[in-house]
Amino acid sequence: MSSFVGVLVSDQWLQSQFTQVELRSLKSKFIAKKNQNGKVTVEDLPPLMVKLKAFSEMFTEEDIRGIVGESSSDMSDEIDFEAFLKTYLNLQARATEKLGGPKNSSSFLKATTTTLLHTISESEKASYVAHINSYLGDDPFLSKYLPLDPATNDLFDLAKDGVLLCKLINVAVPGTIDERAINTKRVLNPWERNENHTLCLNSAKAIGCTVVNIGTQDLIEGRPHLLLGLISQIIKIQLLADLNLKKTPQLVELVEDSTDVEELLGLAPEKILLKWMNFHLKKAGYKKPVTNFSSDVKDGEAYAYLLNVLAPEYCTPSTLDTKDPNERAKLILDHAERMDCKRYLTPKDIVEGSSNLNLAFVAQIFHQRSGLSTDSKKISFAEMMTDDVQISREERCFRLWINSLGIVTYVNNLFEDVKNGWVLLEVLDKVSPGSVNWKHASKPPIKMPFRKVENCNQVIRIGKQLKFSLVNVAGNDIVQGNKKLVLAFLWQLMRFNMLQLLKNLRFHSQGKEIRDADILNWANKKVKSTGRTSQMESFKDKSLSSGLFFLELLSAVEPRVVNWNLVTKGESDEEKRLNATYIISIARKLGCSIFLLPDDIMEVNQKMILTLTASIMYWSLLQPVEESDLSPSPAGTSTATTTPDASPAASLDGEDENSLGVEVSNLSIDDAASDSTVSSQFENEDSPVS
Numbered sequence: 030m031s032s033f034v035g036v037l038v039s040d041q042w043l044q045s046q047f048t049q050v051e052l053r054s055l056k057s058k059f060i061a062k063k064n065q066n067g068k069v070t071v072e073d074l075p076p077l078m079v080k081l082k083a084f085s086e087m088f089t090e091e092d093i094r095g096i097v098g099e100s101s102s103d104m105s106d107e108i109d110f111e112a113f114l115k116t117y118l119n120l121q122a123r124a125t126e127k128l129g130g131p132k133n134s135s136s137f138l139k140a141t142t143t144t145l146l147h148t149i150s151e152s153e154k155a156s157y158v159a160h161i162n163s164y165l166g167d168d169p170f171l172s173k174y175l176p177l178d179p180a181t182n183d184l185f186d187l188a189k190d191g192v193l194l195c196k197l198i199n200v201a202v203p204g205t206i207d208e209r210a211i212n213t214k215r216v217l218n219p220w221e222r223n224e225n226h227t228l229c230l231n232s233a234k235a236i237g238c239t240v241v242n243i244g245t246q247d248l249i250e251g252r253p254h255l256l257l258g259l260i261s262q263i264i265k266i267q268l269l270a271d272l273n274l275k276k277t278p279q280l281v282e283l284v285e286d287s288t289d290v291e292e293l294l295g296l297a298p299e300k301i302l303l304k305w306m307n308f309h310l311k312k313a314g315y316k317k318p319v320t321n322f323s324s325d326v327k328d329g330e331a332y333a334y335l336l337n338v339l340a341p342e343y344c345t346p347s348t349l350d351t352k353d354p355n356e357r358a359k360l361i362l363d364h365a366e367r368m369d370c371k372r373y374l375t376p377k378d379i380v381e382g383s384s385n386l387n388l389a390f391v392a393q394i395f396h397q398r399s400g401l402s403t404d405s406k407k408i409s410f411a412e413m414m415t416d417d418v419q420i421s422r423e424e425r426c427f428r429l430w431i432n433s434l435g436i437v438t439y440v441n442n443l444f445e446d447v448k449n450g451w452v453l454l455e456v457l458d459k460v461s462p463g464s465v466n467w468k469h470a471s472k473p474p475i476k477m478p479f480r481k482v483e484n485c486n487q488v489i490r491i492g493k494q495l496k497f498s499l500v501n502v503a504g505n506d507i508v509q510g511n512k513k514l515v516l517a518f519l520w521q522l523m524r525f526n527m528l529q530l531l532k533n534l535r536f537h538s539q540g541k542e543i544r545d546a547d548i549l550n551w552a553n554k555k556v557k558s559t560g561r562t563s564q565m566e567s568f569k570d571k572s573l574s575s576g577l578f579f580l581e582l583l584s585a586v587e588p589r590v591v592n593w594n595l596v597t598k599g600e601s602d603e604e605k606r607l608n609a610t611y612i613i614s615i616a617r618k619l620g621c622s623i624f625l626l627p628d629d630i631m632e633v634n635q636k637m638i639l640t641l642t643a644s645i646m647y648w649s650l651l652q653p654v655e656e657s658d659l660s661p662s663p664a665g666t667s668t669a670t671t672t673p674d675a676s677p678a679a680s681l682d683g684e685d686e687n688s689l690g691v692e693v694s695n696l697s698i699d700d701a702a703s704d705s706t707v708s709s710q711f712e713n714e715d716s717p718v719s
Contacts, residue, residue, distance in 0.1 A: 043114055048255060049246040059113050071097060072104040074116055081117075087124045096123060149253045155179035156373045156386055157260050161193070163372070164200045170213050171196060185251040188260075190217050191225025194248070197260065198229065201267035202236045209595045210614035222249055224618045231617035234433045235624055238262040241435035261385055268392035269298035272305075275421075279401035283308050295445030302391055306335060309400055313338035322391065323382035329357040332379070336364045339400045343367040354380050365390070370397050420512055422626060426637070427519040429624045434459045438473075443519075444512055449475050450484025450504065453518075457491050460526040464491045481508050488518075497521040520636060527643055548643050552578075555585045555649070568638045574631050575599025576608030579641065583615055586649040590615050605631045616641065620648050 036052035038044040047055070062077055063069050075093040078084055084093065097116060098104070108116075161184070162176040170192060177183040187193050195211050210228060212221040226245035233240050240259065247255050271277045274294065283304050284293050293301065299322075307318050315334040319325045326332060333348045343364050351357040358376035365374075373389040428443040436455040440446045447453050451473050458465040469487060471480040485504030492499050498521065506514050531543040545568070553564045556578065563578045572578070576599050584591040595611060597604035609627035616623055621644040629637035 038111060038114065043111060043118075046118060047114070048242055048252070049244040050242055053244075055114065055117065056110065059110050068107045069109075069113065070104065071106050071108060074108075074113070078117070078120060084120055084124060088120070093120065096120060149257050150383065150385075151179075152375065152378050152383060153261065153385055154184065154253075154257060156389065157257065157264060158184055159372055160264055161197065161260075165193070165196055168196055182251075182253075185253050185256055188256050189249060189251045190222050191229050191248065194229040194259070194263075195225060195232065197263050198232050198236060201263045202270070204610065205236055206232050206617075207610040207614035209592070209611060210618050227620050228614060228618040231620070231622045232614075233259065233263065234622055235429060235617070236263075236266055237429060237432060238266065239432065239435075239439070241433075265385075265389065265392075268389055268396070269302065271396065272298040272301045272392075277399070277401075279399065280305070282401050291445065295442045297439070297441045299388055302388070302395060305395060305399070305401075306331070306391060309338050310334050321384065322387035323384040326387055327380060327382045328354055329361050329379055332361045333357065333364075335394070336361065336368070339394065339398045340364070340368050365394070368394070368397055370394050420516065422629065422634075423516050423636075424512075425626075426624045427516065427523075430523065431456055431519075433622060433624075444510055444515060447515055448508055448510055449473055449481040450486075450488050450507060451475075453488045453507070454484060456522060457488065460522060460529065461491070461495060464494070478508070492518060492521070495525055497525070523640070527640075527647075530647060531643075545639065548639070548646055551646050552582055552642050556581045559585045561585075568635045568642070569633060571633055573633050573638060574605055576605060576612050576630055579612045579616075579630070579645075580608065582642075582645060583612065583619070586645060586652075587619055590619060602631070612641075616645060619645075621645060 036049060036056050038052070044052075058077065058081075059069060062073055066073065074097050075090045078093050079088060079090045088096075096119065158177045158179040165171050166175050168175075171187075174183075174187050177187065190212075192211055192213055195206050195208070198205050199208065206228065212225050214221070217225070223245050226248040229248065230240050230243070230245060238259065239262065243255050243259065248259075272280070274280055274290070280293065280301065281290060283301075284290050293304070296304065303319060303322075310319065310331060313334040315331060317325070317331070319331050330349065337344045337348075345360055345364060348357060348360045348364065351360060355376055358379040361379065362374060362376060370390070370393045372393060373386050374383075378386045424443045428440050431440050431443075431452065434456060436452070436459055438446070438452050438455055440452055449471075451470070454465050454467075454470055458467075466487065470484055471477075475481050475484075482504050485507040487504070488507065489499055489502055489504050497518065499518075502514060507518075528542065549565065549568065556563055559581065561581050563581050565573055565578055577596070580591050580593075580596055584593075597607050599605050599608050606627050609630040612630060613623065613625065613627065621641075623641055623644050625634070625637040625641060628634075630641070
């Protein structure tokens with residue numbers, strides 16, 4: 030496997046303004062236009078730029094023509110790729126100026142990991158370094174490099190080999206990465222570094238990070254703004270992990286009745302944190318509601334009230350009497366320090382309203398002292414709201430899959446967030462571009478119930494056009510929150526999406542569509558080609574629970590990826606779990622963006638087993654080969670190639686750059702692969718979704 034170089038630009042400053050994902054996408058647009066006309070001229074820029082998502086809603090073609098004309102007198106002049114990039118940056122600056130500055134996302138998980146100016150916050154950097162020093166200081170591998178000095182670039186240098194980021198993900202969500210799959214030699218070669226970063230990015234997506242604009246090469250280069258953006262998301266996922274009813278049923282105290290509980294289930298973690306903060310502020314007599322972690326906490330008053338009600342024993346009466354915001358901020362942090370809650374903030378960060386650091390500070394206070402009751406009646410009520418294990422796992426899988434697509438809306442709670450139909454329309458438009466009639470869609474917030482039904486009716490209509498099985502299903506079923514229907518619909522959507530992916534590889538089957546039987550046969554043939562005797566009878570084959578077949582399959586597609594000294598016999602549950610976690614990590618290390626859990630392999634969950642197999646197949650068929658694994662390629666047909674930079678992302682105009690630019694995990698299967706369909710769910714409500 031060769032190392033990936035990326036798109037290089039001779040002007041280093043210009044190179045630094047873009048991620049590799051952005052450069053690859055823009056380069057493909059530039060080359061496509063050049064191939065059409067033989068060259069790219071200034072005249073070509075307006076129609077080309079207006080199609081890019083970054084500008085489509087900001088400028089008309091005539092607007093762009095006027096901007097481009099300011100710096101060029103002759104529209105017929107030929108331009109090179111660097112001039113094209115400079116024009117892009119010029120338009121980007123105009124767009125930002127037109128908006129009055131960069132937009133702030135309402136959810137940190139949807140926030141981009143890059144910025145226009147690529148500036149970094151030294152305060153955030155110092156806080157994240159302190160977090161890393163605290164949580165990873167005792168790690169056997171990293172201890173010789175820690176503690177890091179926040180005043181230097183030690184953080185960015187250490188992150189270049191990928192080990193730190195993988196370890197940090199495991200701190201945020203323990204068990205996400207099997208550390209046996211991390212390359213931890215003292216000196217790593219280029220593909221070993223690339224594998225670590227591929228594992229990191231695919232695992233980051235698997236815990237809910239948004240990484241659509243960042244590639245492995247960007248991490249290998251140690252780009253500060255991208256690294257801090259990713260680290261910020263990972264740390265916040267850790268800090269907000271308990272802000273849900275499943276982990277903290279005491280949160281039910283924040284609401285009055287079951288209707289409010291449903292609303293609480295649909296809130297993003299940071300919104301729940303705000304609700305918790307306002308709950309205590311109201312008890313403390315603070316009159317103003319806090320709606321953000323920036324301007325509303327700058328004066329420190331809200332913090333003073335919050336800490337006084339949560340930890341009155343450490344209260345300093347002079348805090349509220351102090352007129353100077355800086356002095357009040359200092360007193361607040363003195364109070365917090367006595368509660369062991371001073372890790373993320375300085376007085377300056379409070380006064381300047383650093384939203385990321387203030388959110389981290391409040392989350393730390395919540396963990397240290399939530400102030401919520403332990404009323405057994407309320408807690409038992411909250412526990413009744415939790416789903417059964419299977420539904421919960423499928424909700425997690427589909428939610429993470431949707432968020433990996435790079436759609437505008439970030440999904441926090443699948444069942445609540447799809448009720449208005451908008452998210453499903455976004456997903457449909459992503460996997461089947463042009464299928465949604467946006468003129469007949471209503472964007473949230475939606476106050477009128479019938480508008481939600483209209484959105485969901487269009488979802489069902491498109492599903493039927495895509496030949497989904499939706500007998501006796503209407504949009505109102507989604508609005509009413511039928512969980513089995515939602516899961517079954519999304520499963521068919523994943524199946525459809527995988528078929529679209531595999532159609533791009535039709536040369537491997539001489540023009541025939543690849544179906545579930547082909548996936549199974551391919552896997553068996555691949556393992557058999559290595560001289561091993563393991564085979565799977567179906568995607569429900571109970572022998573798969575040991576994990577040995579998938580380890581042999583992964584070894585067949587990339588022999589050096591499996592360390593057989595780490596593989597168990599898969600006889601006991603403990604051995605099966607060790608193998609399953611290892612399978613998932615090394616598949617992600619190769620480039621498979623998958624969202625299943627070890628339990629899905631151990632229990633042989635048919636749907637998840639199929640997506641895992643198909644993901645490995647898709648990755649394998651993208652590699653340079655002399656002969657197809659299904660049948661010989663037609664004469665003169667070249668096979669697809671890819672690079673180890675296998676964390677694909679959406680291109681800048683919102684469309685896929687090519688078949689390699691689609692998430693490997695966007696999987697679907699032939700309709701025959703599912704034991705039951707959506708329609709059967711309504712014939713027997715108690716039957717499991719498969």
